[in-house]
Amino acid sequence: MFEKTGVATREMVMTKFPPIERINKGPVAVVECYQKIPCNPCQTACPFGAITIGEDINNIPCRDENVCTGCGVCVSKCPGLSIMIVDGSKSPDTVQFRIPYEFLPLPEAGEKVTGLDRAGQPICEAKVIKVMDPPSFDRTPVVTLEVDRKYLYDFRNFRREA
Template sequence: MSLHETGILTKADLVAAGRYPSEERMKKGPVAVCECMQNIPCNPCETSCPFKAIHVGENISNLPQLDEGKCTGCTTCIAACSGLALFVVDKSYSDEVGTVSFPYEYTYSFQVGDTVKAADRSGKCVCEGTVKRIVNAPKADRTTVVTLEVPIDFVDEVRSVYRNR
C-alpha cells in the first residue's frame, strides 16, 4: 500500500520517488533520510547542514535533495526540520543492529540505556529499541533528537517511540 492509498508514507514510496539513500551508502555509516514529500516553502534543512549535503535551491518549495557523498549523518538537520521529516539511519553499526535518529517533541521520561517500544511511520509498535543518545541542543528550539539501537531488519521502518503516559 502506498502513501496515496493510506496516508502513511512507506519506504517503498520513498524508493519509488528516488528519495531514499542507497543500501550501499547506508552500510558505510549514518546518513540522512529526507522523508519530505510535499512541495511547501521550507528550507531549514538546507541552511542547517554544515556539510552542504542537503540542497533545496532558490525555489524553497522544492523538495530537499540529499547528496549522499557529503552527508556525515551528524543529525543537525533533524532538529532543524519544522516538518519533522528528517531522520538519520545507520546500518553500519553491526550485523545485528542499526541505529535510527529522529525528532521527538513530546515530554519523555526515558533515559540513555532504557529499552523502549519503537514505532513505525504509522505509530505501530514494530520492535523494542535501546536509547543510545538524547540530544536537547538549545538551538533546536525544544526538538529533542533521540537515537535508538534497533534490530537491523527494522532500521528502515522505525521512526519514533511510544509516548510515555
C-alpha cells in the same frame, strides 16, 4: 493513499533512503519530505551543503549521500520532523537511528522502548542509546536508538511504556 492517510508507502520511503552500502559505511540523513511546501531550514542548516532545494523554495529537498556526513545538524531544524539519521556501521545485526522527539518526559539512555512504524503501529523493541536536548536544538530533542536491522525501512518513531 499518502494524500488520505499522510503515511508514506514503502515505495515512497525507498526513494529517500540511500543504498545499503552507504548506510553501512556510517551515518547519513534520510529526508522524508514528500510534498512541495515553502520550506528550507534543512538546506540552510546543513554546514556541508548536502541538501539542495534550489531557487524555488517549494522544491522537494534533495540530499546527496556522498556529501552528507551524518552530523545530524539538520534533524532538529526541520519543522516537519521529517529528517532522521540512519547508521548501519555499528553492527551487522542492528542499525542506529537519530530521530527528533518532542514528547515529554524524555527517555533515558539504556531504556527499552517500543519501536513504531510510519503509521504509529508497534513493530519492535528499541533501545535508547543517547538523548540530546541542548538549547541550540530549540526544544526539538534528538534521540538515538538501536533497532534490529530487519526494521531498517519500517522503524520511524517510538513510545515509552512507563
